[in-house]
Amino acid sequence: MLKKFEYIKAKSFEEAVDLLSHYGDKAKLIAGGTDVMVAIKQGKITPEVLISIKNISEGSYIKVSEEELKIGAITTHRELEKNPHIQKLGALIDAVRQLGSVQIRNVATIGGNICNAAPSADTVPPLLVHDARLTIKGHNGLKTFPIEEFFLGPGKTVLSSDEVLTEIIIPLPRMSSASAYWKHSRRKGMDLAIIGVALWIDVIFEDVEKLKAVKNGEIEEQFEALERSAIYCKDVRLALGVAAPKPIRTHKAEEFLKGQRLSRRTLTEFGAIAASEAQPRDTFRGEAWYRREMIKVLPARLCLLCIYRLLDSFGGEA
Amino acid sequence: MKKRISFKLNGEDIQLEVEPYWTLLYTIREVLGLIGTKEGCGMGECGACTVIVDRKAVVSCIYPVLEVEGKEVWTIEGLNVGIEGGLHPIQRAFIEKGAVQCGFCTPGMIMSAKALLDENLDPTEEEIRDAICGNLCRCTGYVQIIKAIKEASRILKGV
Numbered sequence: 315m316l317k318k319f320e321y322i323k324a325k326s327f328e329e330a331v332d333l334l335s336h337y338g339d340k341a342k343l344i345a346g347g348t349d350v351m352v353a354i355k356q357g358k359i360t361p362e363v364l365i366s367i368k369n370i371s372e373g374s375y376i377k378v379s380e381e382e383l384k385i386g387a388i389t390t391h392r393e394l395e396k397n398p399h400i401q402k403l404g405a406l407i408d409a410v411r412q413l414g415s416v417q418i419r420n421v422a423t424i425g426g427n428i429c430n431a432a433p434s435a436d437t438v439p440p441l442l443v444h445d446a447r448l449t450i451k452g453h454n455g456l457k458t459f460p461i462e463e464f465f466l467g468p469g470k471t472v473l474s475s476d477e478v479l480t481e482i483i484i485p486l487p488r489m490s491s492a493s494a495y496w497k498h499s500r501r502k503g504m505d506l507a508i509i510g511v512a513l514w515i516d517v518i519f520e521d522v523e524k525l526k527a528v529k530n531g532e533i534e535e536q537f538e539a540l541e542r543s544a545i546y547c548k549d550v551r552l553a554l555g556v557a558a559p560k561p562i563r564t565h566k567a568e569e570f571l572k573g574q575r576l577s578r579r580t581l582t583e584f585g586a587i588a589a590s591e592a593q594p595r596d597t598f599r600g601e602a603w604y605r606r607e608m609i610k611v612l613p614a615r616l617c618l619l620c621i622y623r624l625l626d627s628f629g630g631e632a
Numbered sequence: 633m634k635k636r637i638s639f640k641l642n643g644e645d646i647q648l649e650v651e652p653y654w655t656l657l658y659t660i661r662e663v664l665g666l667i668g669t670k671e672g673c674g675m676g677e678c679g680a681c682t683v684i685v686d687r688k689a690v691v692s693c694i695y696p697v698l699e700v701e702g703k704e705v706w707t708i709e710g711l712n713v714g715i716e717g718g719l720h721p722i723q724r725a726f727i728e729k730g731a732v733q734c735g736f737c738t739p740g741m742i743m744s745a746k747a748l749l750d751e752n753l754d755p756t757e758e759e760i761r762d763a764i765c766g767n768l769c770r771c772t773g774y775v776q777i778i779k780a781i782k783e784a785s786r787i788l789k790g791v
Contacts, residue, residue: 316654319652320653321652321653321698344696347696348676351696352675355694356675364652366696414766415679415691416689416763416765417689417744417766418676418691420688420689420690421688421695504677504765504768
């Protein structure tokens, strides 16, 4: 049976903020609705009023300037997936392509994925490693802060009941950097991550010929080739989903890898430190020990993937 | 409190009084009596309720009906509107290639295929798989379904 609620369409973010403060706890914000409607059907939430921001025309856009990319919070995953600028952000496009199904991506918004604050939210680790900032609208106007400060725990964010996320700002990454997201799940489609790992790395290539030669080889061959190459990590950011009550950056692991030559030893240590920063739990998707083991190995593999992406983007001229 | 909405359904303008908490699926099946669209999981996971809204495949079981105001909705019943011979090429291809087993996922599967082919007349197998990734077939007849969508693409291209 359908649970009853009123449904009000806000025409602007100002109106949404006003409606939210008017209805208080009785209201729930809805955009694409792919999380909210399911939560209502499951009886997890029982709002009396849904305030829809889906139709706010100034809420859906992807704008690029010289320094940054701005994404309107109600831009759908499908719009992101097809956008050439987003396609250059490796980690984010990896995440967007693997989120739900076409039907879900056609309506689910990036702002919704962030605000639902699931530990498994696919877009969040990529946004963390791309140093994204969020713009929030409330009664006192707009404020912008790093996405890392947004999450408090599963389903919990710093948003107060009358605030709305309006924009995601991503600094354009340096040309010598690349990023990737690995969604570790049982099936390729329609699944939540057992563990999600996003990596952004800025490197200095001194000798990459041996690595180039095994581009299509086995992962072990690639690690062997890495030993005989000279690639240095200038800067790195690593983020994990489903590894803690909220998506996290692993700052200790990052600090360790900065300035290091990439090798089997340094990458193993990188993964081990990241695993020590995680606080995974046992769930039916995977046990904590398994998640920890995966966190140990996946960052190293993502490093290789990022290096190959960089080499591809240089067209082999590195 | 009921609200009045206008939208296009299968090519025809329609006006309707709806409760704000109705889903598009409920409205289509229980109010308008178009029962071609199926309800599977009711949670947006299985794709049996897939319809097309403004050229995009969506799961109607979690789609608030008020959001179709001013939009264009197509269900399986509208697929052969204006087509001579009664069936849309995708429907014919599904029959020809044995892509229908118990039939429950078929309307959703066909609507996902329609949205794909409307946008991309010549999809790769990978693109087909991606397009129906949100449509569960419990008979597991995916191979024939993929073949049928390829066949439909061939017919629609006029090759």
